Amino acid sequence: xxxxxxxKVGYDSTxxxxxxxxxxxxxxxRGNLNIGTPTGDTTGSNVTVGSxxxxxxxxxxTGDIVWSKTSALGVAIYSYGxxxxxxxxxxxxxxxxxxxxxxxxxxGSSLYPTISWDESSDKFLVxxxxxxxxxxxxxxxxxxxxxxxxTKGTAVTVKTSKAKDADLVYDSDNNRHLLxxxxxxxxxxxxxxxxxITCLLYTSP
Numbered sequence: 001x002x003x004x005x006x007x008k009v010g011y012d013s014t015x016x017x018x019x020x021x022x023x024x025x026x027x028x029x030r031g032n033l034n035i036g037t038p039t040g041d042t043t044g045s046n047v048t049v050g051s052x053x054x055x056x057x058x059x060x061x062t063g064d065i066v067w068s069k070t071s072a073l074g075v076a077i078y079s080y081g082x083x084x085x086x087x088x089x090x091x092x093x094x095x096x097x098x099x100x101x102x103x104x105x106x107x108g109s110s111l112y113p114t115i116s117w118d119e120s121s122d123k124f125l126v127x128x129x130x131x132x133x134x135x136x137x138x139x140x141x142x143x144x145x146x147x148x149x150x151t152k153g154t155a156v157t158v159k160t161s162k163a164k165d166a167d168l169v170y171d172s173d174n175n176r177h178l179l180x181x182x183x184x185x186x187x188x189x190x191x192x193x194x195x196x197i198t199c200l201l202y203t204s205p
Contacts, residue, residue: 003024003025003026004022004023004024004032005022005023005024005025005062006022006023006059006061006062007020007021007022007062008020008021008022008062008063008064008065008076009021009065010064010065010066010067010074011067012035012067012074012091013067013069014067014069014072014091015035015091015092015093016037016038017035017036017037017038017091017093018035018036018037018038018047019033019034019035019036019065019067019074019091020032020033020034020035020036020049021033021055021062021064021065021076021078022034022062023059023060023061023062024052027052028058029058029059029060029080030054030056030057030058030059031054031055031056031057031058031059031062031076031078032052032053032054032055033052033053033054033055033065033076033089033096034049034050034051034052034053035049035050035053035091035093035094035096036048036049036050037049037050037093050094053095053096055076055087055089055096055098056076056078056080056085056087056101058080059078059079059080060078060079060080060081061078061079061113062076062078063076063077063078063079063084063113063114063115064076064077064113064114064115064167064168065077065115066115066116066117066124067117068117068122068124068145069119070119070122071122071145072090072091073088073089073090073145073148074088074089074090074091074096075087075088075089075115075117075124075143075145075150076089076115077104077113077114077115077126078113079108079110079111079113080108081108082103082106082108083103083104083105083106083107083108083110083133084103084104084105084110084113084128085101085102085103085104086101086102086104086115086124086126086143086150086152087099087100087101087102087150088145088147088148088149088150089148090148097148098148099147099148099149099150100148100149102143102150102151102152104126104128104141104152105128105131105132105133105134105139105155106133107131107132107133108132109130109132110128110130110131110132110133111128111129111130111132111162111164112127112128112129112130112138112162112163112164112165112166112181113126113127113128113129113166114126114127114129114166114167114168114179115127115143115168116168116169116170116177117170118170118175118177119170119172119175120175123142123143123144123145124142124143124145124150125140125141125142125143125168125170125177125197126140126141126142126143126152127139127140127141127158127163127166127168127179127197128141128166129162129163129164129165129166129181130162130163130164131155134155134157135160136161136162137157137158137159137160137161137162138157138158138159138161138162138163138166138181139155139156139157139158140155140156140157140158140197141153141154141155141156158179158195158197159181159195163179163181163182163183163193164181164182164183165181165182166179166180166181167179167180167181168197176196176197177196177197178194178195178196178197179194179195179196179197180192180193180194181193181194
């Protein structure tokens with residue numbers, strides 16, 4: 001009975017469950033989370049999806065959702081009118097318990113948020129592809145946690161222009177993060193680019 005927009009899917013490795021983070025336009029743009037439990041079937045309805053749970057009161061865009069298997073902690077990144085935010089939560093396999101959201105950047109025009117989990121440090125890496133707080137640069141932040149309380153480190157500029165449609169993925173074999181993005185300054189056709197980030201030191205291809 002709800003319109004689901006901008007659905008992002010994460011994996012809770014503690015409980016072997018899927019995490020569906022989405023925007024419910026019929027609930028005043030609430031950011032909902034549903035827990036999906038695989039049934040083991042290879043055909044048909046092979047995931048049992050739990051009820052809607054409120055993760056965030058209101059979202060503009062659901063950026064991403066990730067899980068720390070070390071600390072059994074999830075973090076979602078999202079935007080709404082006053083900027084980019086992250087929020088932590090725990091799950092007992094049925095019900096989530098949320099912390100207090102943390103503002104990453106306060107300008108409502110900021111775009112392209114993404115997040116990944118760093119297994120080596122058990123911290124989270126956030127990239128805002130268009131930080132309107134700082135000349136529309138692409139900037140990265142390390143997010144630390146204590147329980148469901150999150151804190152951010154100092155912003156580090158990854159690119160002195162926008163990184164449109166930024167997306168992060170973690171390479172656990174080499175302990176590094178790959179940031180992909182569309183480079184709008186690169187001509188026509190617009191190229192897809194990537195950068196490697198390790199402890200907020202990056203190299204350009």
